[in-house]
Amino acid sequence: MALKTINPTSTKAWKKLEAHFKDIKDAKIKDWFTKNPNRASQFTVKWEDFYVDYSKNRISDKTIELLLELADEVDLRDATTKYFEGDIINTTEGREVLHTALRNPETAKVIVDGKNIMPEIYQVKNKIKNFSNQIINGDLKSYTEQRFTDVVNIGIGGSDLGPAMVVDSLAFYSNHLKTHFISNVDGDHVNEVIKNLNPETTLFVIVSKTFTTQETLSNANTIREWFLKNAPQKAVAKHFVAVSTNIEKVKAFGIDETNIFPMWNWVGGRFSLWSAVGLSISLSIGFENFDKLLSGAHKMDEHFKREPFAKNIPVITALLSIWYNNFFKAESEAIIPYSQYLNQFVTYLQQGVMESNGKSIDRNGDKVNCQTGTIIWGEPGTNSQHAFFQLIHQGTKLIPAEFIGFAKPLYNNNEHQDKLMSNFFAQTEALMNGKPKNEVINELKTQGYSEEEIIKLTPFKVFQGNKPTTTILINKLTPESLGKLIAMYEHKIFVQGIIWNIFSYDQFGVELGKQLANNILEEISTKTSFNNHDKSTLNLLKHYKDLTK
Ligand code: F6P
Numbered sequence: 001m002a003l004k005t006i007n008p009t010s011t012k013a014w015k016k017l018e019a020h021f022k023d024i025k026d027a028k029i030k031d032w033f034t035k036n037p038n039r040a041s042q043f044t045v046k047w048e049d050f051y052v053d054y055s056k057n058r059i060s061d062k063t064i065e066l067l068l069e070l071a072d073e074v075d076l077r078d079a080t081t082k083y084f085e086g087d088i089i090n091t092t093e094g095r096e097v098l099h100t101a102l103r104n105p106e107t108a109k110v111i112v113d114g115k116n117i118m119p120e121i122y123q124v125k126n127k128i129k130n131f132s133n134q135i136i137n138g139d140l141k142s143y144t145e146q147r148f149t150d151v152v153n154i155g156i157g158g159s160d161l162g163p164a165m166v167v168d169s170l171a172f173y174s175n176h177l178k179t180h181f182i183s184n185v186d187g188d189h190v191n192e193v194i195k196n197l198n199p200e201t202t203l204f205v206i207v208s209k210t211f212t213t214q215e216t217l218s219n220a221n222t223i224r225e226w227f228l229k230n231a232p233q234k235a236v237a238k239h240f241v242a243v244s245t246n247i248e249k250v251k252a253f254g255i256d257e258t259n260i261f262p263m264w265n266w267v268g269g270r271f272s273l274w275s276a277v278g279l280s281i282s283l284s285i286g287f288e289n290f291d292k293l294l295s296g297a298h299k300m301d302e303h304f305k306r307e308p309f310a311k312n313i314p315v316i317t318a319l320l321s322i323w324y325n326n327f328f329k330a331e332s333e334a335i336i337p338y339s340q341y342l343n344q345f346v347t348y349l350q351q352g353v354m355e356s357n358g359k360s361i362d363r364n365g366d367k368v369n370c371q372t373g374t375i376i377w378g379e380p381g382t383n384s385q386h387a388f389f390q391l392i393h394q395g396t397k398l399i400p401a402e403f404i405g406f407a408k409p410l411y412n413n414n415e416h417q418d419k420l421m422s423n424f425f426a427q428t429e430a431l432m433n434g435k436p437k438n439e440v441i442n443e444l445k446t447q448g449y450s451e452e453e454i455i456k457l458t459p460f461k462v463f464q465g466n467k468p469t470t471t472i473l474i475n476k477l478t479p480e481s482l483g484k485l486i487a488m489y490e491h492k493i494f495v496q497g498i499i500w501n502i503f504s505y506d507q508f509g510v511e512l513g514k515q516l517a518n519n520i521l522e523e524i525s526t527k528t529s530f531n532n533h534d535k536s537t538l539n540l541l542k543h544y545k546d547l548t549k
Contacts, residue, residue, distance in 0.1 A: 001087050005363040006074045008499050009370050013070035018434055020066055021327040028466050029056055029432050035450055045311050047303055050484065052313050056432045057320055057400070057468040058328070067319040068309050070499065076309070079498040084305060086112055090268070090365070090505035097505050098264075099271035099490070102302050103294040103483070112266060124262060124276055128290070131241075132282040133263075134204060136175055143235035144200045150177065152193065153162035153280040154223065155207030156183040156215045157351060158269030159243070163207070163280045165348035166273060166293065169341045169482055172410045173285040181280075184224075185215040190222050199227045203242045205280050206255070209269050211246035214514070220253065243276040268505050270351045271490055289479040296483025304491045314491030317402070321492070322499055324400045325374050332375040334392065334401040336384055337463060338424040342404065344380040349489055356493045356504040363501050372500040382423045393431065393463055400468045404485070408476040427469075434465020 033039050043055035066432035082089055086096040098117070101110040106122050134140040138147040153163055160183040166178045180193050186332075189471040204223055208216040220240075227239060241259040242250040250260050257463070261276035273281065274294055300314075309315045333504050335346050357373040378384065381403070392399050405424045409417040440461040446453045474481050497504030520541065523530050530541045 001082060002091060003079055003082060003087075003089050003363060003498070004075050005501060007362065007364075007369070007501055008070065008074055011070060011073040013066050013073050017063075017066045017070065017323075017327060020062055024058070024060055024063065025328070027058070027060070029058060029468070030465070033150065040443055045313055045316065046312075047307075047313060048484070049481055050228060050313065051473040053317070053473070054316060054320060054470045056428055057265070057323075057470060058442075058466065059320070059323065063323065064310070064316075064319075067323060070322075071315060071319065071495070074499050075500070076315070076495060080305060080494075083494060086110055086266070092503050092506045092508070095505070096266040097268060097271075098266040099274055100269065100298075100487075102267065102274035102489075103298040103301065105298070114300035115353065117264070117266075120264075123292075127261060128276055128279055129287040132279070132287045132290070136177065136286060137338040140238075142201050142203075143231055143238045146201050148164065148203045148255070149176070149201040150197055151177050151179045151203045151205060151280055152197070152285050153179065153181045153205050153207060154183075154216055154219045155181075155205075155243075155277070156213060157355075158272050159207035159209060159213075159216065161344075161351050162270070162273030163278055165344040166278070166281045166482065166486075167284045168344045170285050170289065170479055172477070173282070173289050173479060175286060177283055179284045182215055182219050183215065185218050187222070187547050188545075190219050194223065194226055198228075199231060199239075199271060199435075202239065203283070205283075206240065206242040206250075206253075207244075207277050207279070208242075209245050209263060209267075209272065209277075211242070211244045211249035211253070214517075217253075224254075241279070243279055257506070269507075270355055273486075285479065288452050292479035293483040296417075296478075296480035297487035298483075298486035299480075300484040300491070303373070304487075314488050315495055317470060317488070318466075318492040318495035318499070321374055321400070322496060324468065326370055326432070328398055329371070329478065330398045330400055332377060332397075332399060334384075334399050335376055335378040336381045336401055336403050336427075337378070338405040338420055340380050340523050341410075341477055345440045346376065347406075352493055353488060353508070355507045356499050357500065357502065358509060359497075359500075359502040361502070363503060366498065367503065370500065372502055374496070378506060381427065382420065385423065385427065389427070392467060398467070400470075401431070402470045402472060404472045404474070406474050406477045406481075410477060424471075430463065430465075431467035431469050432465055434467075435461070436468075437462050441540055449530055467528055 018029040040055045041055065045052045083097060084100055086098050088094060088096055090097050096112055098110060101117060102121055104110065104118060106118060108118055109116050110118060135148050142148055144316060153160065160181055182190050182193050206216065206220045230452050236254055237256040237259065241261065242255045242262045243263060244250050245263050245265055247260055247262065251257060261279055263272065263277060264277045267275050276295060304312060304314045321333060335349065337345050353374060353376050359372055360368055362368045379387065392401065403424060405421060437458060440458050441454055444457060493504060530538055533541065
């Protein structure tokens, strides 16, 4: 069944939220703490190894009550059932959205076109398992009978970002295989990576759901040519594998049928790391760890499916984000992981969040009348503190932030860990409390400044505070906890799309640029004259032609 199409702004809850916003927009979070000694525990969700404290937000009990009412009024529960049960909720592409099935236990039943898809999922999982085990333990050897040393993932968008982020995030759990990622059609990217590789001991994983993506096919062709400079044609079968739904196109590329890892149309690219798209993850950290990543995600699926909304992490974080986006009119949100391992986490999430919810037409086909699609950005702390935190603390923009931290370090370096985590806690405290004028003056006095200097300096040293943050504290970075965290954001994206009444699972917005690039490429490569361009583009193209003559 199709998703319901309820315009959120027409709900009673929305109207109440608008009125409520006017009442509390200037209220101070720290005053709420004074008034309610239970605030911290009241606005905390403890689940498994996750401790999510959202008490440092610009919300009162009433705010949460109304946001939950909004979720009920748009019938989030009904939408969630449809999501997990495989209804065609990617309506514009006529597809189910079933990445959650990929992390189900084998005994589960998920029906697509009258058939349970779980046996097929497990067939592919077993193929991933056997292949990764054989490559890792050296049973499958290179064409020169050597052990593989390197793996290169060739893909872009969802066929790159997910595996690249997980491989990086779980580097602590990696084996001897070095994993590289080539995504950009920029020839310097591919050359920079291959220049240090030995083709005799490198395995290439071509990942493309459609197997038509220009970037991926160009890189794959370049690499195959480079590989065949020394290797015989038959070596391709040992060194190239592919992950795709488009089996015919993969075969036409010359890849052996046994080296094809299938995926399905009901897995969206940006949610596909749980499928064979995650092959390079399994190669890098071993299948067992890959499976733990999946089981962590499954636990989050169950939490999201079953927990009442008031204690449901993806629902609460999604609602908070709607509160800031639609009522406070916040322009963006920051996500700050306090772990260097999660260096690529936000880049990865940008595709999930912004490709999914960057839509302006609602599920009725009408223009939306509220802001959708949050802009997210961020870098690991503490590096980000020394880069853009100034703006969050003292700039003019309201930037709600999610802080993600892990209590235990992986290398047991507790001295560093305590320093890292003291920053983690201090920043959210500073953002909320700020530093009032009287404190600044006292501090300057004790530092021995003159009266005149104090008057001059004080305004610059005041921190307004009242900057909202949510803290996600996890015991330890493991494949399982990372799986939970990624799934948490996937469901947050889903909840927001449902509330905004948009379709989150298509991405037509990426098409136009691709089409125009193809036209321009044709004009550049056939050296014909440039047609039908605006004056600016025309001048740029002519200048490019002159420079590259
Ligand atoms: O960016 C558009 C997009 O279609 C993404 O959704 C997808 O992850 C990416 O291109 C790559 O597509 P494919 O896996 O088909 O090569």
